[in-house]
Amino acid sequence: MTIKARNLRKQFRSKKEEKGFFNTVKSLFSPQYVYHRALDNLSFEIEQGEKVGFIGPNGAGKSTTIKIITGLLFPDSGKSEVLGLQPFYEREKLNYLIGVIFGQKQTLDPSLSVFSSFYIRSKLYDIEETLFKKRLHSLTEIFELEKLLYKNPRELSLGESMRCEITAALLHNPKILFLDEPTIGLDLNAKLHVRELLNRFCNETKATLFLTSHDMVDIEKITDRVLVLNKGCLVEDEPISNLKKKYGAKKVLTLITEKDGNTLKVPSCARLIEAKENSISLEVDAAESLLEKVIHSLMQQTSVKDISIEEPSLEDSIRAIYGSK
Amino acid sequence: MARNKYKALFFYAIKKSARAFPATCGLLLFLFVCLFVFAHVWEYVDMSFISIKKSELLYYIALNEWVLLSIPFIHFDIHQLFKKNTLTSRLLLPISFVNKELTEAIGKAFFHFIFLGIGALSFAALWTGSFPFTLFSFSFILITSFLATILGTLLYMTVGIFSFWFEEILPIFFLLQQLLFLFGGLLLPLALYPKWTHIFFPFLPFYYILGGRSQLLFVDPQPLTYLLVIGGVSIWIVLMKKFNTFLFQRGLKG
Numbered sequence: 001m002t003i004k005a006r007n008l009r010k011q012f013r014s015k016k017e018e019k020g021f022f023n024t025v026k027s028l029f030s031p032q033y034v035y036h037r038a039l040d041n042l043s044f045e046i047e048q049g050e051k052v053g054f055i056g057p058n059g060a061g062k063s064t065t066i067k068i069i070t071g072l073l074f075p076d077s078g079k080s081e082v083l084g085l086q087p088f089y090e091r092e093k094l095n096y097l098i099g100v101i102f103g104q105k106q107t108l109d110p111s112l113s114v115f116s117s118f119y120i121r122s123k124l125y126d127i128e129e130t131l132f133k134k135r136l137h138s139l140t141e142i143f144e145l146e147k148l149l150y151k152n153p154r155e156l157s158l159g160e161s162m163r164c165e166i167t168a169a170l171l172h173n174p175k176i177l178f179l180d181e182p183t184i185g186l187d188l189n190a191k192l193h194v195r196e197l198l199n200r201f202c203n204e205t206k207a208t209l210f211l212t213s214h215d216m217v218d219i220e221k222i223t224d225r226v227l228v229l230n231k232g233c234l235v236e237d238e239p240i241s242n243l244k245k246k247y248g249a250k251k252v253l254t255l256i257t258e259k260d261g262n263t264l265k266v267p268s269c270a271r272l273i274e275a276k277e278n279s280i281s282l283e284v285d286a287a288e289s290l291l292e293k294v295i296h297s298l299m300q301q302t303s304v305k306d307i308s309i310e311e312p313s314l315e316d317s318i319r320a321i322y323g324s325k
Numbered sequence: 326m327a328r329n330k331y332k333a334l335f336f337y338a339i340k341k342s343a344r345a346f347p348a349t350c351g352l353l354l355f356l357f358v359c360l361f362v363f364a365h366v367w368e369y370v371d372m373s374f375i376s377i378k379k380s381e382l383l384y385y386i387a388l389n390e391w392v393l394l395s396i397p398f399i400h401f402d403i404h405q406l407f408k409k410n411t412l413t414s415r416l417l418l419p420i421s422f423v424n425k426e427l428t429e430a431i432g433k434a435f436f437h438f439i440f441l442g443i444g445a446l447s448f449a450a451l452w453t454g455s456f457p458f459t460l461f462s463f464s465f466i467l468i469t470s471f472l473a474t475i476l477g478t479l480l481y482m483t484v485g486i487f488s489f490w491f492e493e494i495l496p497i498f499f500l501l502q503q504l505l506f507l508f509g510g511l512l513l514p515l516a517l518y519p520k521w522t523h524i525f526f527p528f529l530p531f532y533y534i535l536g537g538r539s540q541l542l543f544v545d546p547q548p549l550t551y552l553l554v555i556g557g558v559s560i561w562i563v564l565m566k567k568f569n570t571f572l573f574q575r576g577l578k579g
Contacts (some may be wrong), residue, residue: 015492074578088578095419107414111341123333124418124425 002176003046003069003083003209007306008078010039010064010232038064039075041233051202051209051241053219055318056229062212066178069210070100083175096125099169103181106161106170108153114164116147118171124283132171139167161192164310166194170201172233176177176208177201195221216318224259236321243321252310253294254281258300267297278305330420331428338432349437352394353444360392360448363494380453382514388539389511391445391471395438396477399430403485404494416577423570427482442470465551472558473534479565480530482504488567489576510536530565533558 016032018024032042039061047050055073057063069080071087071094080087085094092128140146141159143163148156156164162182169177179198199222202209211223219226219240228236236243252273257264259291261275266282269290273281284294295307329333332553342349363386367379381556390577403426406412417421491497506512512579526532538554 067413070417070579072413091416091422092419095417098417100417102413105411105414107417109341111344112337116337120333120337122419124330124420126330126419181384 001308002045002048002050002083004079005045005065005069006043006079008065008068008080009037009038009076009082010061010068010073011035011037011076013106014122027323038232039068042229042234042236044079044227044237046208047208048208049202049206049223051223051273052211053223053226054210054212054218054229055219055226059231061232062229063180066100066180066212070094070098070178074226082278096172097174098176098178098207099172099174100178100309101162101165101169101180101182102139103162103179103184105319106160106165107152109163110153112152113150114153114156116143116318117153118149118168122167127172135171136167140214142200143167154258160188162186162190162194163197166197169173173205174207176210179209179213181213185213191215191218193286197318205310228318230321233238249285250285251291252281253284253291253307254279254310255298256305256306257298257302257304264298267294269295270294296323330344330411331424334420334425334428335432337437338429339436342433342436344493345424349440354438356390356394356441356444357448360387360445360452361387364452380455381457384449384457385514385536385539387391387445387449388466388470389509389535391438391441392473392477392534392538395434396472396481397430397437398481399426400476400481400483400485402430402496403424403482404488407488408549412454421570423482423566423573425567427478427566430482431462431475431554434478437469438471438474442467449470461548462551465555469533469538469554469558472555472562476530476562476565477534477560478504479562479569480534482569483565483572486572486576489573498541505534508532510535510539530561533561 008101012102013033013035013195015027016034018027018032019281038059042061042065043209054065056061064073068075069082069087071082071089073090074088083096083097085097087094094222098117108114109120117134118136122129122136140149143166145163148160153161153164164181175303177198182198183194186194196219198209201207202222211219213219222241225239226236227234228243234305253270256279257260258278260277261280262277264275264280266272268286273283275281280298282294291309298304329505406415415425416579418425420426434505446456480501481498484501487494488496506571508529515526515532515536518526526537532538533554538558
């Protein structure tokens with residue numbers, strides 16, 4: 001098992017802000033605290049080579065979980081194990097084996113060139129000079145960094161900066177890659193590029209990927225399995241396809257018909273969205289295989305020129321999960 | 326392998342300091358102003374009540390200021406990591422945070438130490454027209470002064486680590502600095518303090534960073550004393566390093 005989390009619990013406390021002068025002075029001597037539970041009995045396991053999406057609304061506990069399994073935070077109770085190591089106590093050893101990218105944080109030193117930052121990193125990770133050159137050469141090709149290497153990180157655009165951050169995280173060939181919002185703020189092309197590169201890296205190295213994102217397209221395009229977190233609890237742990245079946249609920253069926261769509265009788269298992277002169281759009285429950293039944297029923301009423309079926313997006317499924325839990 | 330890591334960090338810090346050379350020039354200018362002011366003040370003050378010569382006093386202050394200004398403001402850098410919420414990126418490297426920050430700070434301190442040392446000693450030599458060191462005592466001065474800079478860096482680092490518990494660390498830093506000036510003998514040479522207090526000074530780290538180290542050069546310049554001072558400052562370095570590692574881990578655990 002690559003990542004194992006057992007009954008993780010974590011709560012944070014913050015000082016209660018008092019109103020008025022007297023209460024503020026009083027709070028200096030006997031402060032009141034507000035407690036917020038970030039994780040509540042969270043357990044999951046991830047195998048080597050899996051690509052897992054970790055999603056949930058703001059404040060669900062995603063970042064706290066990543067911080068615990070990368071050894072940045074100590075849980076109040078419960079255990080976590082990553083590649084056989086205890087993250088908090090063996091963080092330095094673990095850091096040789098994992099790569100972490102926080103989309104909103106820059107790790108490259110702004111006072112040096114991108115190359116110098118990579119170089120100092122190679123020394124910290126004990127990468128031999130020849131191996132470093134070889135890896136950097138290959139990553140430079142993959143991430144198209146030739147023109148960026150001798151620039152200062154401050155001069156880079158958001159997309160360029162993210163490509164450099166990902167390169168920095170991959171230089172030591174990590175066995176697990178943790179990504180927290182890697183495409184945040186990127187334009188459409190840059191997003192596509194980053195997704196493509198991450199997929200390529202994982203397919204080539206068989207690395208495990210742990211991705212947190214609010215962008216469901218990222219999750220859908222990069223990962224195979226999704227863990228859904230809500231209020232610190234794991235509410236779903238399914239392959240994406242199952243999740244869509246389970247919560248994707250509705251598919252949209254559109255038929256181009258010979259007859260006027262308004263004259264057609266809609267089967268009871270479908271809901272009419274729109275009927276036009278020669279088309280009809282219906283919403284059909286995707287969980288049960290009713291599509292065939294609906295199409296059959298309509299084809300008995302009219303000849304059909306074209307059929308299109310719109311799959312539910314992961315976003316719809318996730319929205320359904322948040323709504324139901 | 327681990328040694329390579331620290332060597333790389335040390336030279337990386339020197340490279341960064343070299344890029345910020347104007348800052349070093351600023352420190353050098355400040356050092357000259359301090360020495361110039363003190364040298365002038367002593368011209369007009371009756372110093373007959375202490376056994377130290379005026380020329381020695383200028384060297385005393387030069388040695389102290391040299392070390393004091395070479396210590397990088399590591400507490401400020403660490404505090405900024407907390408304020409900007411960028412501490413996590415430093416913790417995701419395969420090296421202990423305390424070791425990494427300390428090595429970089431030592432590299433930075435080394436760069437300042439070289440330039441400020443040349444500046445301080447040249448100024449004192451030109452002003453007094455004398456150079457009161459033998460080759461042996463000068464080597465001792467170099468070693469203890471650099472060790473004192475490391476010890477000072479560790480003390481400042483402790484203040485930085487307090488960012489885990491305090492939103493503002495400046496008051497703690499000012500408190501530490503005043504203790505350093507007071508018990509390190511920067512406000513007044515330690516020789517002027519009541520005799521009974523002298524027993525306690527060697528048990529405080531401040532003594533080894535400033536005056537205690539510098540005054541030995543004039544008061545008791547014996548090889549054994551030199552070794553005792555080197556031993557004292559080394560013990561304090563080891564203790565402070567262990568304390569900072571413990572404190573940081575404690576803070577992280579929450």
